[in-house]
Amino acid sequence: MDAVIAKPTLRKTTEFETPCVSLGKQAAVLSDIYQDRVNIAVWQRRFDQGFANAVSQYMTANPTISKSLTVSPANAFEVLDYATNGEAPKALLEDMAQLVDMFCYLFELDEVGLRFATLGGAMCPRFHVDQVPCRLVTTYHGAATEWLANPSLDRSKLGRGSNGLSDSLSGLYQHESDVQQLHRGDVALLKGGRWEGNEETGLVHRSPTIDADKPRFIMTLDFG
Numbered sequence: 001m002d003a004v005i006a007k008p009t010l011r012k013t014t015e016f017e018t019p020c021v022s023l024g025k026q027a028a029v030l031s032d033i034y035q036d037r038v039n040i041a042v043w044q045r046r047f048d049q050g051f052a053n054a055v056s057q058y059m060t061a062n063p064t065i066s067k068s069l070t071v072s073p074a075n076a077f078e079v080l081d082y083a084t085n086g087e088a089p090k091a092l093l094e095d096m097a098q099l100v101d102m103f104c105y106l107f108e109l110d111e112v113g114l115r116f117a118t119l120g121g122a123m124c125p126r127f128h129v130d131q132v133p134c135r136l137v138t139t140y141h142g143a144a145t146e147w148l149a150n151p152s153l154d155r156s157k158l159g160r161g162s163n164g165l166s167d168s169l170s171g172l173y174q175h176e177s178d179v180q181q182l183h184r185g186d187v188a189l190l191k192g193g194r195w196e197g198n199e200e201t202g203l204v205h206r207s208p209t210i211d212a213d214k215p216r217f218i219m220t221l222d223f224g
Contacts, residue, residue: 020149021180030106030189033134039191039203040147046185047140054089055140059118059217061087066117070224072110073101080114092140096219099187103136103221111224119216125209127158127167129202132192135222137182142216144182147190147205152178158204167206181208 022032022041033041047055062084071079076097080088096116103112119142127148137145153173155161162170173179182188193202210216 020151027102027187030102030187033106033189033191036197039150039198039201041189042182043187044183044185045187051089051091051095052141052184055092055217058088058092059141059215063118063120063215066115068113068115070111071097071100071114072112073097073104076100076114099136099138099219100221107134107223109224113222113224114219115222116217116219119207119218120210120212124207126162127153127172127204127206129158129204130190130192131194131202132222133195134192135190135220136187137190137218137220138187139182139184140217140219141184142214143208143210144184144186144216145188145190145205146179146181146208147203148173148178149180150201150204153204155200155204172204 020037020039022029022035022038023044024032024042025044027043029043030041032038065084067083069079069083077093080093080096084093096114100112100114104110127146139145152175157170157172162172167173168176190203190205191198191201193199195202208216
């Protein structure tokens with residue numbers, strides 16, 4: 001799963017552009033998050049069956065695991081291995097460590113906040129914007145994050161603006177087809193409400209609704 005990511009080339013948004021998604025099958029697409037017009041960049045990747053099976057087996061053996069750690073590119077693998085008592089698949093920890101390295105390189109960070117967990121229910125069931133500069137999200141098993149493109153939503157209906165109605169009834173979006181969803185394996189950078197210049201256009205997203213017998217295994221990275 002080796003990947004190369006380049007430093008970004010910045011481009012200003014024109015008055016006709018709205019924040020949108022940038023998709024690609026190479027890790028370099030993640031640098032597009034620096035473009036003003038982009039509020040979600042997605043590296044589309046797929047796991048081989050051996051990797052997927054190893055993650056599934058680890059989840060089955062650890063159905064309630066949840067860890068929040070501070071790691072650096074230099075120590076990520078060792079910290080993760082210790083936090084999982086040496087029981088997690090090596091390939092999984094190597095992948096997590098690689099994403100830490102990429103995230104730190106892209107944003108010139110010395111360390112990051114890493115969280116991984118097995119989830120049997122929706123962690124954040126309502127659409128919302130993260131109040132962070134940028135968050136990396138990847139799903140190793142199960143259903144992945146849902147999100148809304150900026151042109152298809154009414155931000156005034158977020159939070160209290162929903163008047164107690166569900167997302168589907170509040171007017172936040174008009175059609176179920178407006179709800180987009182990442183796939184297992186995708187690595188997504190979600191621009192948040194604390195990204196300078198993006199305070200009003202952070203990515204609107206939520207956790208998927210899942211059954212208790214169909215858990216997810218996710219990892220997130222945040223600025224340290």
